[in-house]
Amino acid sequence: MAQKTIFELDLVRLAIWHRRCSIAVIAIIVVWVSAIFASIYNINNPNISYGLWAFHALTMLVAAAFVFSTHRAMGYSLLSGLLWAFFALLIPFLVLLSISSTAGLILRLSGAKTGTFGVSKDNIDRIRPHHCRECGYSREGLELLQECPECRRVPQVI
Numbered sequence: 001m002a003q004k005t006i007f008e009l010d011l012v013r014l015a016i017w018h019r020r021c022s023i024a025v026i027a028i029i030v031v032w033v034s035a036i037f038a039s040i041y042n043i044n045n046p047n048i049s050y051g052l053w054a055f056h057a058l059t060m061l062v063a064a065a066f067v068f069s070t071h072r073a074m075g076y077s078l079l080s081g082l083l084w085a086f087f088a089l090l091i092p093f094l095v096l097l098s099i100s101s102t103a104g105l106i107l108r109l110s111g112a113k114t115g116t117f118g119v120s121k122d123n124i125d126r127i128r129p130h131h132c133r134e135c136g137y138s139r140e141g142l143e144l145l146q147e148c149p150e151c152r153r154v155p156q157v158i
C-alpha cells in the first residue's frame with residue numbers, strides 16, 4: 001500500500017502531534033537531569049527512585065501512544081504505526097526523538113517554522129489547506145497562481 005505524499009497529509013494534525021512529542025522529549029530530559037542532580041547531591045530518598053520507576057513506565061506508555069499517532073499523522077500504515085509504537089516501548093526516548101525530528105522536517109518542508117515546542121500558534125495557519133504558505137492568510141476564492149493579497153507571495157507549483 002502506497003504511503004501518502006506531503007501534499008495529502010493533514011499538516012495541522014501532524015503539527016499537534018509533533019508539538020506533543022517535542023514536549024514529551026523535553027519533559028524526559030528535565031526528569032533525567034533532575035535525577036542526575038538528585039544522585040550527585042546524594043538524596044537517598046526512596047520516594048525518588050519509586051518516582052523514577054513510575055516515570056519510566058509512564059514514559060513508555062506515552063511514547064508508544066505519541067509515536068503511533070505521529071506516525072499515522074505522517075501517513076504511514078496502521079501496521080507501521082504499531083511496529084514503531086512497539087519500538088517506543090523498548091527505547092522510548094530515542095524513538096520519540098527520532099519521530100519528532102522526522103515530523104519537524106516534514107513540517108518545515110511544508111513551509112512551517114518549528115521551534116522548541118513545535119509549530120507556534122502564529123505559524124499554524126501557514127500549513128492549513130488553502131492558506132498562504134508565507135503569512136497564513138486564507139486564499140479562499142483566489143486563483144491558484146494569484147499573488148497573496150497580504151504578503152504578495154505567488155504560490156509555487158511543483
Ligand SMILES: [Zn+2]
Pocket residue numbers: 132133134135136137148149150151152153
Ligand atoms: Zn501571504
